[in-house]
Amino acid sequence: MITKVVRGWRVGGLITYLMGPGRAQEHVQPRVVASWDGRDAAWQPPQVGEGEFDRDLGPLIRALRAPAVAAGLPEHGDEGKRGYVWHCSARVAAADRVLSDAEWAEVARDLLDGAGVAARGDAGGPRWVAIRHADDHIHIAVVLVRQDTGRRIWPAHDYPRLREAARGVERRLGLTVTAPADGTAAKAPQRGELEKARRQGRLPARVELTRAVRAAAVGAENLVGFLAALRADGYLVEVRRGPSGDPLGYKIARPGDVSASGEPVFYSGSKLAPDLSLPRLLRSWESAARGTEAAAPLQAARRRVDAARALVGSVRHGGAERDAQGIAQATLPVLSAVGLWSDELRAAAETFDRAARSPRGVASREGARAAGLRRVARQLVRQRRMLDVRDEPGAAAVALVVALSALVREIAAWQQDTSRPHQAVAASAAADALDRWAAHRAIPSARDADLVDHGFTARRPRLEPRPDRGARRPSISPRG
Structure with missing residues (x-):
């Protein structure tokens, strides 16, 4: 129900x-x-x-x-x-x-x-x-x-x-059994927001602001760069500070979006998405600062995505429970960066959003692999104009998307193994969208074919729980 x-x-x-x-x-x-x-x-x-x-x-x-x-x-x-x-x-x-x-x-x-x-x-x-x-x-x-x-x-x-x-x-x-709530569902625009957006012929403010904030957060190194990017795009941003002057939070509004009294309609970062709260953003920037940036971001991103997939796979097959959840969280910025290339890829990133969230009460940490993902995501955002992959993506860009699909499917399998059906469904749907995008892009030459030789089906992890764990496959919510 x-x-x-x-x-x-x-x-x-x-x-x-x-x-x-x-x-x-x-x-x-x-x-x-x-x-x-x-x-x-x-x-x-x-x-x-x-x-x-x-x-x-x-x-x-x-x-x-x-x-x-x-x-x-x-x-x-x-x-x-x-x-x-x-x-x-x-x-x-x-x-x-x-x-x-x-x-x-x-x-x-x-x-x-x-x-x-x-x-x-x-x-x-x-x-x-x-x-x-x-x-x-x-x-x-x-x-x-x-x-x-x-x-x-x-x-x-x-x-x-x-x-x-x-x-x-x-x-x-005796009705169809649905999965329990886990606190990871995104906050949908309310009816008033939808009706207002329909009248204005615009995206709902919550949707537009979430996209803008996420893109600015992925490309920034710190709060100063984050605020500058949003203001450069024309958004109204205010920072809330404590008595000591330390930043505690922020709120954002899009120009022209006002209440009945004429005041801007602000949204706090935490109301847009849990990972967009200021404390979470500060931690993500701190994580990305651990290490150095690569000279070739597309190739570096593919290597780090492959390494992250291998780590999640090792966790699934009995390896130490290191930072599989941290990798799931850090995969979202990479998908968001790639999402700037096309509407299809942006939709895949937004679909994956729920898969990146920790269930209520579950703590997570980010290790070196997750930090590397955040770092290359920042490079991809900063160099997106130089990469110029929106019209005719090259083999390296397609290879990265295929590698991301393999990582996302591994994350989906891990989440299914750990009884997180909502996240597993979201991750699987995102991987399908990534595959569709890559399948429609031709490889420029046979010489570059090895860049995308990840195997669209051969390397897909199975989503059933491993038998030796004795896990029971949880129910998936029916579409409402």
């Missing part, structure tokens, strides 16, 4: 959408299957016309909004702030059986209780309804205000708790 949560301010607009025809007439027989007070289907809006969607939604919307009105909460909030309307969608896998309305009602209560949003038996808790308009999923709309005290509710760790509650539902109902 896949769950997704978004936050907003207008419960009336949400109910109107859920009980309406949908954006493409995809909603079928919208109906209330569960509610906060146990009346459930009794809250179904009455028919007021001949059409399927001609219903009086007023009583339901007013009932849901009543605690928020009593608390004096507005229907519109400041952009970037979290609204008090909690909207969860829960979807079963395509292969799962069709659940009844009664089963979905119990699912809704299990999810709300498990997520810490609305506890079972709490008469003074928030008001909510579960609406079904398709066979395979429901939507739950919650107004995060307690009925008894009128105080706004701020659920703690509701996303990971919701994921665990969904896994409990899977076991109870």
Whole structure:
């Protein structure tokens, strides 16, 4: 079961959408299957016309909004702030059986209780309804205000708790078992960001800023160079410093992206991606500083990628657990540097992003191999204009991409062996994208063919756990 949560301010607009025809007439027989007070289907809006969607939604919307009105909460909030309307969608896998309305009602209560949003038996808790308009999923709309005290509710760790509650539902109902949450998923743009970007005809700010920050971070040696690169590209960057003057963090905004009050909409580095927080960036620059740069970055990058793949392979085959996770983290900057060559390669790097992240609570360190990867990534970014591989990549560039594919597949196999299915799936998808790019590039001459003789299939590591480890292959989340 896949769950997704978004936050907003207008419960009336949400109910109107859920009980309406949908954006493409995809909603079928919208109906209330569960509610906060146990009346459930009794809250179904009455028919007021001949059409399927001609219903009086007023009583339901007013009932849901009543605690928020009593608390004096507005229907519109400041952009970037979290609204008090909690909207969860829960979807079963395509292969799962069709659940009844009664089963979905119990699912809704299990999810709300498990997520810490609305506890079972709490008469003074928030008001909510579960609406079904398709066979395979429901939507739950919650107004995060307690009925008894009128105080706004701020659920703690509701996303990971919701994921665990969904896994409990899977076991109870015999549904497809999905992988547990591990804290590595990227923060997706919110609905408001997407709608704003659509109106402006631009990428969502979060996506654009993440790309810009990552490119600047990979090519920089220190904070000064990082800030200079971003400002040279026209971005607004501010650094937060402690009383001692030491930098503690930074925030970035793109020009022209302003709130309703006309202020720039800033994003902190840690909100873009965990590895883009300032402490993590400072550590990565420190790691890359250990050693010297190579004269020929493409060839040096290939050698270091090959060495990194060999180390991860040795870990998989019983070698010392050195810095396999550190190599996974340091592979992302190399992919990001190569991603400047084409949109295809940039997409591969963004796909790999999750594979580079450590699961929640897992510590990692970076050794000499990882430091070498970061160093050549910086060189590739700095010398990208001299390399000129975007239009007609040479054999050395293709060889590097093929070597990266082999490394990424080795990382995917290691992650599968260590029960990290989310990361393994991301790494495998990134390797597929790298292979597609390389397969469409011709080798300039037979003399250079040895540069790409990595074997597209012969050297692919298998993704099944090694039998002598007795590991059980974890489930992979179905597509939601």
